[in-house]
Amino acid sequence: MELKLNIPQNILNHSPIAEYDYAAPFDIYQEKYVDGFLIVDHQKIQTYHAGFLFCEWKIENFTSFNSKSTLNGGYIYGINQNKEEIVICSCGKKYFSRLANIALGLNIFLKEHFFPTSDENEPFCPKCGRVYPYGLNHCMYCRSKTENIKKLWGFTQGYRWLLLLQYLIMLFPIAIDAINPMIYEKLANQYLIPKNTYWKGFVVLILMIALVYFIKSIIKIIEGILNPYVSFNIAHNIRLQVYDKIQKLSLASANKKTTGSLISRVSRDTQQVQWFLSYGLPSVITPILTCIVVLLIMLFMDYQLALWIILPLPVIYFSRMLYKQILWPKWDKNWKQFSKANTTLHDLLNGIKVIKTYSKEEKEIQHFQKVNWQLKEYEYDAEKTWRTMNPIIWFVVGIGEVFLIFVLGKRLIHDPSQYGNMLKWMSYSGMLYSSTSSLSNSLGTFLEFRIHLEKINEILEEDTTTHNGKLSVEIEGNVEFKNTRFGYLSYNPVLKNLNVSIKKGEMIGIVGHSGSGKTTMVNLLMKLYSPDSGKIYIDGYDLEELNSFEYRKQLGVVIQETFLFSGTILENIRYGNTNATLEEVMEAAKAAKAHDFIIKKPFGYDTKLGNKGFGLSGGEKQRIAIARAILNQPKIFILDEATSSLDTLTEKEIQDALARIIKGKTTFVIAHRLATLKNADKLIVLDKGEMVEFGTHKELLAKKGYYYQLVNAQKMTYEKKN
Ligand code: ADP
Numbered sequence: 001m002e003l004k005l006n007i008p009q010n011i012l013n014h015s016p017i018a019e020y021d022y023a024a025p026f027d028i029y030q031e032k033y034v035d036g037f038l039i040v041d042h043q044k045i046q047t048y049h050a051g052f053l054f055c056e057w058k059i060e061n062f063t064s065f066n067s068k069s070t071l072n073g074g075y076i077y078g079i080n081q082n083k084e085e086i087v088i089c090s091c092g093k094k095y096f097s098r099l100a101n102i103a104l105g106l107n108i109f110l111k112e113h114f115f116p117t118s119d120e121n122e123p124f125c126p127k128c129g130r131v132y133p134y135g136l137n138h139c140m141y142c143r144s145k146t147e148n149i150k151k152l153w154g155f156t157q158g159y160r161w162l163l164l165l166q167y168l169i170m171l172f173p174i175a176i177d178a179i180n181p182m183i184y185e186k187l188a189n190q191y192l193i194p195k196n197t198y199w200k201g202f203v204v205l206i207l208m209i210a211l212v213y214f215i216k217s218i219i220k221i222i223e224g225i226l227n228p229y230v231s232f233n234i235a236h237n238i239r240l241q242v243y244d245k246i247q248k249l250s251l252a253s254a255n256k257k258t259t260g261s262l263i264s265r266v267s268r269d270t271q272q273v274q275w276f277l278s279y280g281l282p283s284v285i286t287p288i289l290t291c292i293v294v295l296l297i298m299l300f301m302d303y304q305l306a307l308w309i310i311l312p313l314p315v316i317y318f319s320r321m322l323y324k325q326i327l328w329p330k331w332d333k334n335w336k337q338f339s340k341a342n343t344t345l346h347d348l349l350n351g352i353k354v355i356k357t358y359s360k361e362e363k364e365i366q367h368f369q370k371v372n373w374q375l376k377e378y379e380y381d382a383e384k385t386w387r388t389m390n391p392i393i394w395f396v397v398g399i400g401e402v403f404l405i406f407v408l409g410k411r412l413i414h415d416p417s418q419y420g421n422m423l424k425w426m427s428y429s430g431m432l433y434s435s436t437s438s439l440s441n442s443l444g445t446f447l448e449f450r451i452h453l454e455k456i457n458e459i460l461e462e463d464t465t466t467h468n469g470k471l472s473v474e475i476e477g478n479v480e481f482k483n484t485r486f487g488y489l490s491y492n493p494v495l496k497n498l499n500v501s502i503k504k505g506e507m508i509g510i511v512g513h514s515g516s517g518k519t520t521m522v523n524l525l526m527k528l529y530s531p532d533s534g535k536i537y538i539d540g541y542d543l544e545e546l547n548s549f550e551y552r553k554q555l556g557v558v559i560q561e562t563f564l565f566s567g568t569i570l571e572n573i574r575y576g577n578t579n580a581t582l583e584e585v586m587e588a589a590k591a592a593k594a595h596d597f598i599i600k601k602p603f604g605y606d607t608k609l610g611n612k613g614f615g616l617s618g619g620e621k622q623r624i625a626i627a628r629a630i631l632n633q634p635k636i637f638i639l640d641e642a643t644s645s646l647d648t649l650t651e652k653e654i655q656d657a658l659a660r661i662i663k664g665k666t667t668f669v670i671a672h673r674l675a676t677l678k679n680a681d682k683l684i685v686l687d688k689g690e691m692v693e694f695g696t697h698k699e700l701l702a703k704k705g706y707y708y709q710l711v712n713a714q715k716m717t718y719e720k721k722n
């Protein structure tokens, strides 16, 4: 995205600016539209309104910059020395992503004194200006409603007939309700007013009323069986799809979303869709159909009177528009806060050990309280608005009813035989108004439902196939990085122009200070991210063209933060190769020096591990992870600080065992203790994302360069320690 736009003529007329680094328009100031422009250079940030300088800040007065998105756009702000938040400019959706990127760039400038630029082309919606969410190539916000309904229809696969049947059944009670007032009219006209003593007919009418109730209950029971069956099955469908998709999200995309928000997609959002299908949608369809039926009956009976009754209905329609304007942003805020509270809770539970060891319980409680309080405020605000707006509609409806009583009452005074007629009209108009007001209630569910559906679709529609090639080949293990460049944020390259070629079977050590890009390099090799430019070749194949799934099956990866699933030790070792026999598992465990400690556990290989491998020491977990990698019979081994959490003795043992296993297989080893890499065929020395040296341990020592310094520095710290 271009962050340095041309400065508009109306500014240049007053202030000739030649040198600048960022320039972008904004359009909101204190909730009013303005013709604003932001200009940043090495010293200052300026905002212009309609061509005239409006505000100026010195960059050096700030400690950081950030952006915040709101439903209709967002704003960027800086934190000054006194920790105050200074809003720099606000804007609608159209300009927000550019301004947010400028805030990001300003942050980098504070640290590294250069303004990063990007030639990346982020696609954005031509209609609303929002940048498409990661992985999407259309704008969800500008999509029509019918498309949303189509999406929902897609989820109902397998249950469509039942769903239709369920809604058809709902029609019967409506028809029955519409008959009721006619029976009442007959009752009044024949028995209540003329004092008729013909009992038989009276009893028949009463029995008819009872029958109507009976039939209605039977239908409700059938609906009660059908409805949950259909809606829960559909929700189950959606949940599976979302879960499945989350598994397939590229790491880059999953990294952008918090675990809490992903969890609430699977749980809360699908639950809301289920709720909508079983309660929400019927609560919309029933009143609409009731209205139509009742209106038709009324028009047929006396169209003039009917027209008077219909008069207040448009008010309800317009209040609906008002609802949308006022309520939607509130609900959206509410949802975001809910997801934030979820994330906070998730972090608290995951980090409970750290929190306790640092005695931060109080602080964390306070933090959660704050998030929770904000959630309550938003919920309260949305609910309050929603509930205070309803009575206004009811009032209008009430006026209509008063009018009806007046007209009908006047007729009744002139002609007492109109009593039955009045009864009938009153119940029809009652039905009409109560359905319209319950309809306007339910419209809220529609809006809320659309938000939930969009959150689900945002995940489901993400295109995960673009970075997945089609080729599945059996690899040998030749690896070549060619002009590879990559950054987690494209503005901030972590690996710069990496060029290195590795032959199959070589053991390669990657060394460098922490943060120099070692893990990033193997992340690229694992195809967890794609290079921003340049290529990675495996046996001459472009890595992008290989099928990720087939390719990764041929890797054996052990990283420092091992993850073990809850399940038995056996299941954990077998994770990547579920067909392995027990003998093969033991073989791998022996090679990883894990067998001995496993058989000492009370249930041996069947010992159950708690959440995150609870019940094993760090070294034990690591050895299980190594066994898992060995069992996979990989062609390329990747060991990223795999043995760093082990004591020196165990590390030595495992290194020896590994040395046998990795023989003949391309292996990348990242190790903190450089001594463990002495035997590597080649060493890649990284510094700030660049390969500064490449060669054998001996060659590099003789060169007395960067590696030599690293080794010496480490030697000194070890000597000091011992
Ligand atoms: P090393 O493994 O050499 O210690 P890394 O490759 O992990 O270094 O990190 C290189 C740089 O990339 C660091 O500055 C780090 O802060 C940054 N980085 C690593 N992972 C991420 C990520 N997921 N998102 C953003 N930045 C990251």
Ligand code: MG
Binding pocket: 518, 519, 520
């Ligand atoms: Mg690392």
